[in-house]
Amino acid sequence: MKIHKLLGLIAAALVLPAYAQQESSSAASDAPGTAAAREALKQKEGDTDQTTLLKQTLTAVDKQYSLIKRGKIQATYDLNYTYIGQEKINANFSDGTLTLFNIENDSSHAITNTLSLDYGLRDNLTGSFSLPLVSKYSESPTSSGLSHSLGDIGIGARFQPWEAHRGKPSTTFTANLRLPTGRSPFKVDPNQSLATGSGVATLTGGLNVNHIVDPVALFGSFNVSYSTAAKHLSQRRDGNLVLNRVDPGASIGFGLGFAYALSYGISTSVSIQETISRGTKLHFDNGSVYRTKTQTAGVLSLGLGYRVSPKTTLNFTAGIGLTADSPNFSLGMSMPLSF
Structure with a gap:
């Protein structure tokens, strides 16, 4: 055993x-x-997620929402098409009798190519520069023309005073200066040439807020604009009147919308923007002063973002005018450039 x-x-x-x-x-x-x-x-470095895609969609909807790291440079190419069409009734009464009545159709097509450069001055401060090239075609019963020229150059800055935290709203303050480098509408002969700029310098300050609740990003904005006067003019209007000075009115704008990530490569956005501009004063050589009516421009924008690579997202937008003072229709494409 x-x-x-x-x-x-x-x-x-x-x-x-x-x-x-x-x-x-x-x-x-x-x-x-x-x-x-x-x-x-x-998740590997460079892989996308819905939050990243939503941030890129916000940048495409309005570049005022994005900041870049200190010392970094980012370039963007934007292509935009705008159509404005309107019908005007031309009537003339003589001794209480209608002697002239006809409907005139005016249309304007504009294609704008814009190259934008952003530079990180600090992690929470970004400077920007935009260079637009404008091609415009206009047609009316009395005249038609085609023009290619430089548009109004823009210089701006975006500042984020508070550090962004996940799950909390992010606030960005903006300032933009638009310089009158394009052809001024107050200096060209409307029967011979078309304007490609505003003719005045405009300073705009604003506030943007966005909040990402994956897979949705909510955003809103508010801004105020002030334009300098156009002086020393000599543009003949309505026969014998000569325009000497233009004082544009101040304007306020606000907007809101949302972006939704359908997948890691596709996102959509819907936004609405409204701008209310005070009437402009027109001064003529005979001492008369006229003020235009207050203008209200409202636009509904629909957007689609498509991520073609980890570093490249193409964004397409379609805008529909909601008021008589808005462009009838617009199409846009935004694409980041890598060097």
Whole structure:
């Protein structure tokens, strides 16, 4: 009996180390496979997520929402088409009798190519510069023309005073200066050439707020604009009147909207923007002063973002005018440029 117990103990002593070695070897062989699987499931640097896509969509909807790191440069190409069409009734009464009545159709098509450069002055302060090239075609019963020229150059800055935290709204203050480098509408002959600029310098200050609640981003904006006067003019209007000075009215604007990430590569956005501009004063050489009516421009924008690569997202927008003072229709495309 003692011999059988002794043989059993010897067998156990020989088998257990081998079994333990086999289990250790099996665990060691499984560990790398498990680690590899876990590593494959992790998000890699450069991979996109819905939050990143939503931020890029916000940038495309309105570049005032984005900031870049200090010392970094970012370039963007924008292509925009705008159509404005209107019908005017031309009537003339003489001694209480209608002597002239006709409906005139005016239309204007404008294509704007804009190159924008952003530079990170600080992590929370970004400077911007935009250079637009404008091609415009206009047609009316009395005249038609085609013009290609530089538009109004823009210089701006975006400042984020408070650090952005996940799950909380982000606030950005903006300032933009538009310089009258394009062809002024107060200096060209409307029967011979078309304006490609506003003719006045405009300073705009604003506030933008956005809040990302994955997969939705909510955003809103408010801004105030002031334009300098156009002086020393000599533009003939309505026969004998000569325009000497133009004092544009101040304007306020506000907007709101949302962006929705359908997937890691596709996002959509819907926004509405309204601008209310006070009437402009027109001064003529005979001392007369006229003021235009207050204008209200409202636009509904629909957007689509398509991510073609980890660093490139194409964004397309379609705008529909909601008021008589708005462009009838617009199309736009925005594309980041890599150097």
